[in-house]
Amino acid sequence: MTFETVSTAKAYGGTQGVYRHDSTATGTPMTVSVYVPPHKEGQRLPVVWYLSGLTCTHANVTDKGEYRRACAELGLIFVAPDTSPRGEGVADDPAYDMGQGAGFYVDATQAPWAPHFGMWSYVTEELPALVATHFPADMDRQSIMGHSMGGHGALTIGLTLPERFRAISAFAPIVAPSQVPWGEKALGGYLGDDRASWRRHDAVALIEDGARVPAMLVDQGDADQFLEEQLKPHLLATACEAAGIDLTLRMQPGYDHSYYFISTFMADHLAWHAERLR
């Protein structure tokens, strides 16, 4: 399978690259951003996965996430995939919260989404194999983070694969998609009406059903316009408390849902990940 370099640039002594490859999980070309910090020849480095939110491509966090200085200092590879398949033959929805740019990190089972919307398999199977092949990655040291819909992806993937991900964190995540409009629309569309099939794609439900990790870090702005209707972090706090999961939930006064918020706390999250990836 070809893995094509779209661009590379030196940053903080390392390399910020953008790459494109044909994906069997989505049946489309996919674009991914990877930052490799400065390192010694032959050295293998831990990998932090960053999953983005609604409307994003790989480029939003690459341009505005301000992760490179911390990744260079901490020796972390930072991988930022796209949020969905894209292109002319790919189903879409006129709204921003469904279809292209809104893959929700599930493998869709329903028409018209099922042929291309295989983002769970893409992020958990296909892309990790490519990262292992093409970068100096130590795949025994991985962690995962994300924002909003990507926070949902990070929490659900991290909770499902605790043996793979040593740390999970999120910025303003959708913690209980089955209980909020964004999630009800997306999971209903991609997975169908049987709500039982949604539970493995809902962080709160996964914890209620027995998923366990040692710890999670979540930052949430209290001026986030989506806080009350879509995000509801207290549902995660309640589930973690009942399950004995050590959740650090930090309500950040005055911060909204944007990359100004994410970039403010990015270095903090990366340091938290690096500690667990040593």
Ligand SMILES: N[C@@H](CCC(=O)N[C@@H](CS)C(=O)NCC(=O)O)C(=O)O
């Ligand atoms: N377009 C939506 C908001 C979508 C949104 O806020 N997306 C977040 C993730 S959930 C994002 O990261 N947007 C891209 C950006 O800020 O660069 C609206 O206007 O209500």
